[in-house]
Amino acid sequence: MEFAGKVALVTGGSRGIGLEISRRLAQGGADLIIGYKKDLENAEKAKAEFEALGRRVQLVQADLRKPAGVDALFEEVAAGLDQIDILVLNAAFGTMGEVLRMGRASWRASYDTNVLSPMLTAKGALPWLKRKGGVITATSTLGAHTAYPTYVAIGSSKAAMETLVKYMAFEWAKYGIRANSVAAGPVETRAIDWFRDGDAVRIFTAKKGLAGRMGLPSDIADVAVWLCSQQSHWIWGQSIVAEGGILCGVDYDDWMEENVDRNEFTAEGGA
Template sequence: MTTTTLLDGKVALVTGGSRGIGAATALRLAADGADVAVTWQQDAEQAATVVKRIEATGRRALALRADNADPTALREAVDRTAGELGRLDILVNNAAVFLVGAVDEFDAADLDRTIAVNVRAPFVAAQAATRHLGAGGRIISIGSNVAERTVFPGLAAYAMSKSALVGMTKGLARDLGPRGVTVNLVVPGPTDTDANPADGPNAGTIRGFTALGRYASPDEVAATVAHLAGPDAGYVTGATITVDGGFTV
């Protein structure tokens, strides 16, 4: 049985929504009442699990395979979400790659993929979403604290790619504001995911950089995304919201 909630009747698409922050965001938006589509690339089983958990709440769900480096596949995922779920109200640009290496050794192919997935894809998805989003629509991208404070070597390309989302967010907020669509950026700090586990080899050092002395759970980041997706954030646009436990203070 479903109940009326803040996002009742809304449809969301979360890119890279099969695990980590993306999965937590998809589940939170569903808990708040939205039907949710997620894109995935590598693990069909994880994506299917997220879909089942969403459907268990009484909401509709889709898992769409799409490589964010492929603009055609990404546009198709946006259009399929709107077509199969009837509309599109919320786009969460979450999918990203984390490729590291010293600047004098960083491979050109890795640089191209970093830019394609972390910079071009959010723009392409937002561009495709604008054909479906009406007044009250939301575009929310997931950045990184590394764009503000790069404490380890080898992160130049990744930091550059995430910094680009600040400018994109501000520009899209200006472009889409007259349509009643808000555009915001959520910047997580250290978050306990498969890619950066709280018990990983560098976790102790990373925790020490935060004011709170701990990693975030993916659910804590998802809560901020859900707020920006909801009606209480209707006057927030072009903003960067940091959820980093004091990593950048």
């Protein structure tokens, strides 16, 4: 088993994509430290499932948006499993809205949780990761690479996080630490209902994506766990986009039919 003898800390590892990443790591032999914010019931379900596989599991409740929450997390790690070989930076929060409509508090909420917190969490885990050389994998979003409606605070904060991960790869390679991100397209979790019209996101993803369906947590966990594994040993500081093919190609026939009257088009001046 690839991860036997290793301990993985997965923030937001109790549900959604983080739960599926935790599950794959546990199936691969890793013991787990699962961070969650408030949903104890889901966290305990995950603990029971992974303990049934013979894994050691430590649950840590902490609000990682606050620096004090990050400190509390590592105090508990030190008193608990006291080992981290794999760090998955997955917990996130986002405020939805357009640039002109969001106030300072909305920006702060997204940037505190998606940029400052991953940086503090990675710094906090560093003493353990350095012991034998470790791996950092962050969960990012396609919205860091292209624009979605009302997604600017999340998309831009995750773009900053991806760059942070690149710099961690650059600065911490000397400790034997490899860091990368996976940028996910839309995935069926509770987070989809943050969108004003979650069903539009589901339909768009299934119709535009070459895969022909909505993303599942397992689609992203496959990539994230691969990035945690030796199989990806030659990849450093990158963001791997995993989006079911929604960015691949342009179906201009459909788009033209819905948007353009050919009779009004002139080559010089556009429509």
